[in-house]
Amino acid sequence: MQIQMNVNGTDRSADIEARTLLVHFLREDLGLTGTNIGCDTSSCGACTIHVNGESVKSCTMLAVQADGQTVTTIEGLASGGEMHPMQTSFMENHGLQCGYCTPGMVMASVSLLNENPNPTEHEVREGLEGNLCRCTGYHNIVKAVLAAAE
Amino acid sequence: MIPSSFDYVAVDSADAAIGALTEHGDEAKLMAGGHSLIPLMKFRLANPTVVIDIGRVNDLSYIRDAGDHVAIGALTRHMAVETSDLLKADVPLLAHCASQVGDPSVRHRGTIGGSLAHADAASDLPAALLALGGSVMVKGPNGEREVKADDLFVGFLENSLADDEMITEVRVPKATGAGWSYQKFNRRAQDWAIVGVAAVLNGSAGVSLVNMASTPLRAAGVEEALASGASHADAAQRAADGGSPPEDLNGDAEYRTHLAKVLVQRALTEAESRKS
Ligand SMILES: Cc1cc2nc3c(=O)[nH]c(=O)nc-3n(C[C@H](O)[C@H](O)[C@H](O)COP(=O)(O)OP(=O)(O)OC[C@H]3O[C@@H](n4cnc5c(N)ncnc54)[C@H](O)[C@@H]3O)c2cc1C
Ligand code: FES
Ligand code: FES
Numbered sequence: 001m002q003i004q005m006n007v008n009g010t011d012r013s014a015d016i017e018a019r020t021l022l023v024h025f026l027r028e029d030l031g032l033t034g035t036n037i038g039c040d041t042s043s044c045g046a047c048t049i050h051v052n053g054e055s056v057k058s059c060t061m062l063a064v065q066a067d068g069q070t071v072t073t074i075e076g077l078a079s080g081g082e083m084h085p086m087q088t089s090f091m092e093n094h095g096l097q098c099g100y101c102t103p104g105m106v107m108a109s110v111s112l113l114n115e116n117p118n119p120t121e122h123e124v125r126e127g128l129e130g131n132l133c134r135c136t137g138y139h140n141i142v143k144a145v146l147a148a149a150e
Numbered sequence: 151m152i153p154s155s156f157d158y159v160a161v162d163s164a165d166a167a168i169g170a171l172t173e174h175g176d177e178a179k180l181m182a183g184g185h186s187l188i189p190l191m192k193f194r195l196a197n198p199t200v201v202i203d204i205g206r207v208n209d210l211s212y213i214r215d216a217g218d219h220v221a222i223g224a225l226t227r228h229m230a231v232e233t234s235d236l237l238k239a240d241v242p243l244l245a246h247c248a249s250q251v252g253d254p255s256v257r258h259r260g261t262i263g264g265s266l267a268h269a270d271a272a273s274d275l276p277a278a279l280l281a282l283g284g285s286v287m288v289k290g291p292n293g294e295r296e297v298k299a300d301d302l303f304v305g306f307l308e309n310s311l312a313d314d315e316m317i318t319e320v321r322v323p324k325a326t327g328a329g330w331s332y333q334k335f336n337r338r339a340q341d342w343a344i345v346g347v348a349a350v351l352n353g354s355a356g357v358s359l360v361n362m363a364s365t366p367l368r369a370a371g372v373e374e375a376l377a378s379g380a381s382h383a384d385a386a387q388r389a390a391d392g393g394s395p396p397e398d399l400n401g402d403a404e405y406r407t408h409l410a411k412v413l414v415q416r417a418l419t420e421a422e423s424r425k426s
Contacts, residue, residue, distance in 0.1 A: 001158060017155065018155070018156060018157065018158035018201070019152055019153045019154070019155055019156060019191075020152075021152065024152070040151055040192075041151075041189065041192075042185070042189060042256065043340070045253070045255065048255055051258075054229075054258040055254060055255040055258060056255055056258055056259055057255045057256070057259075060184065060185060060188050060189065060259070061184060061188070061259065062158075062184065062188065064158050064160070064203070065181075065184060065203060065205055067160070068206075108254070108255065111254065111255075111258075112254065115254075126339075127254055129253045129254075129339035129340045130252065130253025130254065130255050130256065130340050131253075
């Protein structure tokens, strides 16, 4: 199947099998390995990207479903050599340890603030409930998101 | 995990979807958000040979005031239902139940039509539709018909639609000022309900149960008891009437039966306190 989508500002087209998952298309066909695969069952959020600006778990979407859409991955968040404020905030607030959950966590956090620019701590925790972290205990992640909101 | 191979057809209207369903028969499956179907296909529990993608039928994504009810297009995402001011004001139970589905990323993709069609006894929106006395509009090659929530869920993950029909719209009666409550009991964030109870007190009572049988279930015993004047506490004792609770790692049937009684009582108390 021929598909075409805008990924991180660049139009990409490819001929793929309909059953190709979006996360595999991004990682294997486009080489965008910043998006991780954790659970592969839509539970952990490691594979979170944006489709048309909204967070989505790319292990639970077919690449063909993104045909004609706009996709942003962690690689597309920085612009002009400047990190996205959310990335900076994760760095400054130690919002990561091993870093495995981080790309998905950052993408989910950016989507969260797009929808709710001034969340309470509770709203941040609820908003990130689909993203699991095995290292940080979440404390500094929540701190980073709240700091980025300011 | 990757699904087995299938032919993929993207359609841009309900009529095109029905045309494709008619052509491919029971080999085909509609895909809306894919958030129930793709996991099943990855586990190879569903192996459709044709997938008909209705995810971009944008004119079936709307929330409209239709006088005595609110009309919601089948392709409306959970996030849109959750954040709709119209629904928050006139059908708050539905907006709240939508906010309880999975996590925000799931709610960006999953649709109300997909959730109702999937007919999962453990899911949140079927319970809301039952308690509210809502219905769905179902379209097929010979036109459209209305199916009441009570007639929609017929078996384990089974709805009453024919192979060549699809849900186009969901209709929920306005319940402005009614008492309502949704009690979703689970042990982890973003999880499904171990047991759930939806209640609407609007003159008469609508009460329904999540995960207490193989289908989403009306709590007929509770409604009957309330209609004949029983107290909330007495009515709650009949929570599991007609149920056949599933048994799994989260709890056996006895535990779920107990939970249903406790949650019905809590739901009625909260709904009563919200009446205006
Ligand atoms: C991680 C995760 C957590 C979740 N947690 C919850 C939860 O807590 N509570 C809950 O209720 N749900 C939960 N869900 C399920 C979610 O609500 C799904 O969005 C929903 O069940 C299916 O909607 P969909 O649009 O994705 O449907 P799809 O997966 O596309 O389709 C589901 C089924 O419905 C059929 N179908 C779809 N649209 C129509 C239509 N218009 N007419 C006729 N048939 C149709 C399809 O053929 C398929 O058989 C969760 C899902 C995931 C992945
Ligand atoms: S890999 Fe997609 S949610 Fe875990
Ligand atoms: S930083 Fe290691 S999983 Fe989150």
